[in-house]
Amino acid sequence: MTGRAEFCELAVWRTANVGNKAVVLAPEIAVSRWFNTSEPLTLSGLRGRPVLLHAFQMLCPGCVAHGTPQTQRAFDLFKHSDLQVIGLHTVFEHHAAMTPVSLEAFIHEYRLTFPIGIDEAAEGMPMPITMGRYGMQGTPTSILIGRDGRVVHHGFGQQSDMALGAIIAAELAAAHE
């Protein structure tokens, strides 16, 4: 996993000039199917807006108990801001158990209303593409991408509501460049 993550970084972490400094951009997301949005979303299309990217699995107990409810709270709290919330179903185990049809029922039953994409499967690999690009350790993972496209925060496991609210608000307050 370590080797692969390093390779991924070489391949996908690009730099860009933001203002007058070079920054390492968060890798693009790869999504095979979307829920709760009529238009596919891309990080490049969202540049200039902060993005909360929440990676989860519908059969991950910590995701169901903490991760997705917290992400829904963030979606509701910041809905009048220009934060974009994106859920990412990053299936890296029990693939036959967490199919798109199962995910769709999960989203319906748990009343999740933020846009959710299925992380695109990587051929011959258990871990899907976006998960690999970011070197995620597992689920739940919450990543905040700043207005300038950098990863501002990458948190694995249960996050504090207060800290997440603060990190998002600080980024929302950052000047548009």
Next chain:
Amino acid sequence: MTGRAEFCELAVWRTANVGNKAVVLAPEIAVSRWFNTSEPLTLSGLRGRPVLLHAFQMLCPGCVAHGTPQTQRAFDLFKHSDLQVIGLHTVFEHHAAMTPVSLEAFIHEYRLTFPIGIDEAAEGMPMPITMGRYGMQGTPTSILIGRDGRVVHHGFGQQSDMALGAIIAAELAAAHE
């Protein structure tokens, strides 16, 4: 639904002589596949022992947050008694989303260790057979069957841990007849 439940009662609720009085017996369970037990279980084979029958769906939020953890606590607390705990996966909606392979992953991820059966599908009906026989209103439902085979308690929705503990203990204390 009302008509069907009445019909089911006519068909499946049998009486038996226990001691010297006639009692209405809880209907037999119909299970198409078992997890966490090497032998299929039947209520008739368990007569004389109290049985906690917990009906749930793996994508029912109240089941995941309250019902199955409570049933696991009952299984752990009363493991040295002769109580038999049985989980019953009663899928009455989102059938394609809650398949046996999905349930198996759910049981693994949530570390459920009590015997769980899949309620047998009723041909052409959304509600499975055992669920219909008991006239259940939905999930989660916790049913306690007494030593004499009667339904002692039928609770729909979130149950109090203290009340459930008390009901089980009272039945365990009932004399073997």
Next chain:
Amino acid sequence: MTGRAEFCELAVWRTANVGNKAVVLAPEIAVSRWFNTSEPLTLSGLRGRPVLLHAFQMLCPGCVAHGTPQTQRAFDLFKHSDLQVIGLHTVFEHHAAMTPVSLEAFIHEYRLTFPIGIDEAAEGMPMPITMGRYGMQGTPTSILIGRDGRVVHHGFGQQSDMALGAIIAAELAAAHE
């Protein structure tokens, strides 16, 4: 503390003949003031009925978060049984901070409705009399006294609702002798 507890046992744990066997009786409670009851309560006056004795301090965080709410739940759940619930304010620290007037406001604000007695202060000792007689380790402590006057359960710290419900129900089911 060990020596004292042993002495207390010698002094206060009496035996009685219940049915045809000798049992060690729970020591009597010593109460200097009662709330939520018009009549003082004594264990000897309650013999034949199970008694849940809950020792707490109003400034003990575990008591406020878990102990007294659980005791209130037991009082409400078993109110149609012959269980007697008794709260005991066993102040063994911060004596000037947990006076009767403070306790009265606490009972009012937390809407506790079960009978509560103030454990009688022992002259020159930080630990009050009943607490010493039972050799309690601290608060919260939940003690169940059976119909025959014996201590059936003595639990220090957070108790499981399900286990407490079961222990009480088992004692309620015990034959009156």
Next chain:
Amino acid sequence: MTGRAEFCELAVWRTANVGNKAVVLAPEIAVSRWFNTSEPLTLSGLRGRPVLLHAFQMLCPGCVAHGTPQTQRAFDLFKHSDLQVIGLHTVFEHHAAMTPVSLEAFIHEYRLTFPIGIDEAAEGMPMPITMGRYGMQGTPTSILIGRDGRVVHHGFGQQSDMALGAIIAAELAAAHE
């Protein structure tokens, strides 16, 4: 109460020029005794720094369950920022039950480490001085005072951790003027 609050506003809400606009300043706090700080704190002395002012009563169940733990979390989370957290014990009922000695034990038992002041009693009035100046409706109340001395947020009752974190972070990000 309405009339009094209006009078208070007339008396205590002062204006000041911040940058080049006039702002209504949060009224000064009146504290009769401090805990967890070697120096008395004043809003005027803290001007330029955001201040989280949390009003509570030690026998208010919502304060104990939600308010003071949340304030402690804010104190811990933002300790490397220039946010000043201040707890204010605003006793407006059960005065004899919530004395300074009781509060001191409460602070010790609940391990509160942020500075806490006792809101100064108003002669002949149940409500203490600062509480009246701010027109608080009860406890818990969380007030955020901005760098420029204005009240940025005044929330009565249970507050969301995420929202509070966001409000504080937004104020921390505000330019020093």
